[in-house]
Amino acid sequence: MKPIEMRKTPEGYFTTRWGLAEYTDWIDESMSWKDNCYIGDWSFLWQRRYKGTDVLKLFSDFSVNSFAKFDINQSKHVTHTNRRGKVIAEGILTRLADDEVRLFGRGTFWIDYQLKHGAYQVESIAEEGYNFQVAGPKAAAVMEKLVGEAIRDIKFMRNGDCVIAGRPVVALRQGMSGEPGWELQGPSDDAQAVYDAVVEAGAEFGIRKLGGRAAFINHLEACFPTIVTDYLPAIFDEELKDYLADFKAGLPAFASTFNIAGSFESDSVADWYRSPVELGWGKNIKFDHDFLGRKALETEVAQPTRVIRTLVWNADDVVDIYASLFRSGEPYHFIEMPRDQRGFMYADSVRIGDKEVGVSTSRGYSYYFRQMLSLCVIDVDHAEIGSQVTVIWGEPGHAQKTVRATVAAAPYKTDNRRVDMHAV
Numbered sequence: 507m508k509p510i511e512m513r514k515t516p517e518g519y520f521t522t523r524w525g526l527a528e529y530t531d532w533i534d535e536s537m538s539w540k541d542n543c544y545i546g547d548w549s550f551l552w553q554r555r556y557k558g559t560d561v562l563k564l565f566s567d568f569s570v571n572s573f574a575k576f577d578i579n580q581s582k583h584v585t586h587t588n589r590r591g592k593v594i595a596e597g598i599l600t601r602l603a604d605d606e607v608r609l610f611g612r613g614t615f616w617i618d619y620q621l622k623h624g625a626y627q628v629e630s631i632a633e634e635g636y637n638f639q640v641a642g643p644k645a646a647a648v649m650e651k652l653v654g655e656a657i658r659d660i661k662f663m664r665n666g667d668c669v670i671a672g673r674p675v676v677a678l679r680q681g682m683s684g685e686p687g688w689e690l691q692g693p694s695d696d697a698q699a700v701y702d703a704v705v706e707a708g709a710e711f712g713i714r715k716l717g718g719r720a721a722f723i724n725h726l727e728a729c730f731p732t733i734v735t736d737y738l739p740a741i742f743d744e745e746l747k748d749y750l751a752d753f754k755a756g757l758p759a760f761a762s763t764f765n766i767a768g769s770f771e772s773d774s775v776a777d778w779y780r781s782p783v784e785l786g787w788g789k790n791i792k793f794d795h796d797f798l799g800r801k802a803l804e805t806e807v808a809q810p811t812r813v814i815r816t817l818v819w820n821a822d823d824v825v826d827i828y829a830s831l832f833r834s835g836e837p838y839h840f841i842e843m844p845r846d847q848r849g850f851m852y853a854d855s856v857r858i859g860d861k862e863v864g865v866s867t868s869r870g871y872s873y874y875f876r877q878m879l880s881l882c883v884i885d886v887d888h889a890e891i892g893s894q895v896t897v898i899w900g901e902p903g904h905a906q907k908t909v910r911a912t913v914a915a916a917p918y919k920t921d922n923r924r925v926d927m928h929a930v
Contacts, residue, residue, distance in 0.1 A: 507742050507764075507775060508773075508775065509766060509771075509772060509773065509774070509775050509777075509778070512764055512765055512766045512775070513765070513766055513767065513901075514765060515765070515848065515850075516765045516848055516849045516850065522718060523550040523718065524546060524547055524548075524550075524716065524717060524718040524721050525547050525715070525717060525718070526715075526717045526718070527717050527718045527719050527847070528717040528718075528719050528720070529714065529715035529716075529717050530714060530715075532717065532719040532720040532723075532843075532844055533873045534714065535714050535715075535716055535717055535719075535720040536720040536723045536724075536844065536872070536873050536874065537873065537874060538642055538712075538713075538714040538716065539641055539642040539643075539683035539684070539685045539724055540642070540643070540685075540874055541642075541643070541712065542642055542643070542644045542711055542712035542713060542714065543640060543641060543642030543643065543644045543645040543648055543687070543708060543711060543712075543713050543714075544639070544640070544641060544642055544683075544713065544714045544715065544716040545638055545639065545640050545701065545704050545705060545708065545713060545714075545715060545716065546638065546639040546641075546715075546716035546721060547636070547637075547638055547639075547701070547716075548637040548638070548639060548689070549635070549636040549637050549638070549694075549697065551597075551610045551611055551637055552610070552611060552612065552614045552615070553608060553609065553610045553614065553633050553635055553637070554608070554609055554614045554617075554618070554630055554631060554632055554633060555602070555606060555607070555608050555609075555630075555631040555633055556606070556607050556608075556609065556617065556621075556628050556629070556630055556631070557603075557605060557606040557607075557628065557629050557631060558605055558626070558627045558628035558629050559605055559627045559628075560626040560627040560628050561605055561606065561607055561626075561628050562576070562607075563626065564617065564620065564621065564624070564626045564628050565584065565599065565607065565617070566795045566797065567620070567624075567795075567796070567797055567798065568586050568616065568617065568620050568797060568798055569584045569585060569586055569599075569797060570584075570585045570586075570587060570782055570787075570790060570791040570792070570797060570799065570800075570803065571583075571584050571585065571790055571791075571792060572792035572794050572795060573795070574792075574794055574795075576601050577601065577664075578601050578602070578603060578604070579600070579601065579602075579664055579665040579666070580600070580601055580663060580664055580665070581598050581599065581600040581601075581663045581664070581665060581678055581680070582598070582599050582663070582790075583596065583597075583598060583787070583790060584596060584597060584598070584599045584609070584613065585782050585787055585790060585791075586613050586616050586617075586798075587740070587781070587782065587797075587798060587799035587802075587803070588740045588741075588743070588746065588798065588799060589745075589798055589799055589801075589802065590740070590776075590799065590802050591781050591782075591783075591799040591800075591801075591802030591803040591806060592740035592776070592779040592780065592781055592799075593733075593737060593739065593740060593779070593780055593781065593782060593785065594613075594616050594739050594740050594741055595611060595612040595613035595615070595616050595733065595739060596611060596613060596733070596787075597609055597610045597611020597612065597613040597614070598610045598611065598678070598680075598689075600665060600678070608633070610637065612733060612739070614630075615752070615753050615756055615757075616749070616753075617630070618630050619749050619752060619753075633693075634693070634694045635691055635692060635693055635694055635697075636690070636691065636692060636693075636694055636696070636697035636700065636701070637689055637690070637691055638689065638690040638691075638697075638700065638701060638704065639680075639682060639683075639687060639688075639689055639690075639716075640687055640688050640690060640704060640708075640713075641680075641681055641682065641683040641685050641686065641687025641688070642683065642685050642686075642687065643685060643686070643922075643930065644708075644711040644712065644713075645685070645686055645687045645688065646658055646686060646927050646930045647711050647930075648704065648707055648708040648711050648713060649677070649688060651707045652668075652670050652703065652704065652707045653668040653669065653670060653675075653677075654668075656668075657677060657688070657927075658927035658928050658930075659927075660677060660679040660688075660927075661679060662679050662680075662681075662923065662924050663678070663679065663680065664678075664679055665677065665678045665679075666679075670690070670699075670700045670703050670704070671696075671699040671700055671702070671703035672699075673692060673696040673699055673700055674692065675690050675691070675692050675696075675700060676690070676691040676692060677689070677690055677691075678690075678691065679927075680923070681922070681923030681924075682724065682725070682728070682730060683724035683728060684724060684727060684728030684917055684919050684920070684921050684922060684923060685922050685923065686922060686923060686925050686927060686930055687923075690704070718847070719844060719847065720844065722735065722845060722868070722870065723844050723845065723870050723871075723872060725868065726845070726868045726870045726872070726879055726880070726881065726918075727872055727874070727875075727879070727917065727918055727919040728917045728918075728919055728921065729786060729814065729816065729881060729916040729917035729918070731780070731785045731786070731814065731867075731868070731881060732868070734764060734765075734849065734851055735851060735867065735868055736780070736785070736851070736867040736868050736881055737778065737779060737780035737785065737851070737867075738764060738766070738775065738778040738779060738851060739764075739779075740776070740779040741753060742764075742775045742776075743776070764851075765848075765849065765850045765851065766778060766850065766851050766852075766853060767846075767850040767851070767852050767853075767901065768850075768851075768852040768853040768854040768855075768866075768901070769853075769854045769855045769898040769899065769900055769901065769902065769906060770853040770854055770855045770865050771855070771902055778851060778853060780883060781802075781803065781806055782803070783803070783806045783807060783810050783812075783813075784810075784812045784813065784814060784883045785814055785883075786813070786814040786916065788807055788810070791803055791807055810886060811885065811886055812864070812883050812884060812885055812886060812889075813883070813884065813886055813889050814881060814882065814883055814884075814916050815864075815881075815882050815884050815889055815891075815913050815914065815915070815916050816879055816880070816881060816882070816913075816914040816915060816916045816917070816918040817856070817866055817879065817880045817881075817882045817895065817897065817911040817912065817913060817914065818877050818878075818879060818911060818912045818914050818918075819869075819877070819878035819879065819880065819897065819909050819910075819911050820909060820910035820911060820912075821877070821878070823907065823908070823909040823910055824841065824878045824909065826838075826907065827839075827841055827899060827907050827909075828841065830905070830907075835905075836904065836905045837905065838899060838900055838905050838906070838907045839899060839900045839901060839904065839905075841869070841878075841899075843871050844870050844871040844872075844873070845868070845869060845870035845871065846869075851867065852867060852868075852869055853865050853866070853867055854866040854867075854869070854880075854897050854898055854899060855897070855898040856882055856884060856895050856896070856897055856898075856911070857895065857896050857897075857898065858888060858894075858895055858896070863884055863885045863887075863888040863895065864882045864883055864884030864885060864888070864895070865882065865883050865884075866880040866881070866882045866897050866911075867880060867881050867882070867883075868880055868881040872918075874919075875918070875919075879918060880897070880911075881916060882895075882913070884913065888913070889913060890913065891913055891914060891915055892912065892913060892914075893912070893913040894910065894911075894912060894913075895910075895911050895912075895913060896908050896909060896910055896911065897909040897911050
């Protein structure tokens with residue numbers, strides 16, 4: 507597929523996968539993981555169980571992660587790459603037993619494809635379940651009220667069993683908002699009862715239901731790059747055409763489009779791919795096993811050329827983009843608040859003078875910081891915190907605005923995921 511063929515508006519409303527776009531309003535909801543807590547619904551994530559004697563070998567062969575140490579009830583953020591070391595998919599993998607794991611995310615398609623074409627003694631088992639996030643500074647109080655103090659004993663990226671509304675629930679200690687929290691998992695039939703019980707218990711703590719408009723602001727503030735938002739899956743090369751056909755055939759309508767927008771231009775779709783190093787996941791890459799993409803990543807880990815940073819956009823330049831709507835002539839491309847809702851990968855050219863030094867994605871407004879932010883994969887030579895760059899805002903062939911921006915750390919918000927839950 508050529509990049510120009512991807513420059514089209516996807517149909518549908520991207521945020522509806524999280525339930526409503528807003529429950530109170532997006533400003534109120536985006537403050538929930540700073541002031542109190544939220545419950546968010548990530549049940550749209552695909553999930554499968556894999557069981558068999560070769561299950562760890564299967565994942566080892568197609569993941570950058572090491573499984574030399576992988577305890578029962580431990581979870582890992584696993585990343586799958588193509589032979590050039592570019593990300594195909596990523597997700598959360600949990601070890602359920604010696605020979606059994608559960609995987610959340612689009613990686614289920616990739617692993618099933620390898621299972622179908624390989625010789626692994628593994629069974630792939632479809633599951634229909636819910637996946638609720640409860641996160642924020644008061645999440646521990648809410649969960650303790652529901653299930654007792656023992657919930658605080660679960661270590662980061664470990665799972666524990668509890669009971670909510672009379673239903674057995676798996677609680678994964680995680681924190682996709684950059685704040686302490688849990689993912690609550692169980693069968694779909696129990697979803698409504700568990701969700702309602704959490705909302706009821708959280709009322710006295712100011713819990714919010716997290717809608718789709720605010721959901722990705724935490725990914726931006728906490729630097730959690732996301733597929734089709736910060737990178738395209740590396741599946742459009744000729745060598746993967748059979749996989750791409752299978753992948754598209756198995757996707758639901760809301761996830762079956764791969765659309766790009768923004769000022770970044772290239773004739774190669776591969777320039778919208780990213781490696782785990784570029785996305786800030788280099789620490790997860792382990793060379794204690796052979797895996798698809800290892801050779802390319804060995805070279806990149808030894809000498810990375812790009813890293814991920816946050817960009818803080820100049821407020822006056824952003825205001826001028828809105829002001830153009832009130833002037834005659836062609837206005838600048840509209841900036842959706844708090845961020846685009848339609849499921850594009852917005853990729854904007856980042857420059858110093860006339861030289862392109864990076865690509866900006868995930869542009870969004872943080873009410874907490876009162877700033878327009880974006881993530882940016884940027885050349886190492888220009889990645890120093892405080893460096894000044896410009897972002898080109900607007901589609902090629904239309905009015906474009908040069909926005910001044912400052913290079914900042916990623917994550918931009920302090921990472922509080924690993925705090926001692928007994929001290930919260």
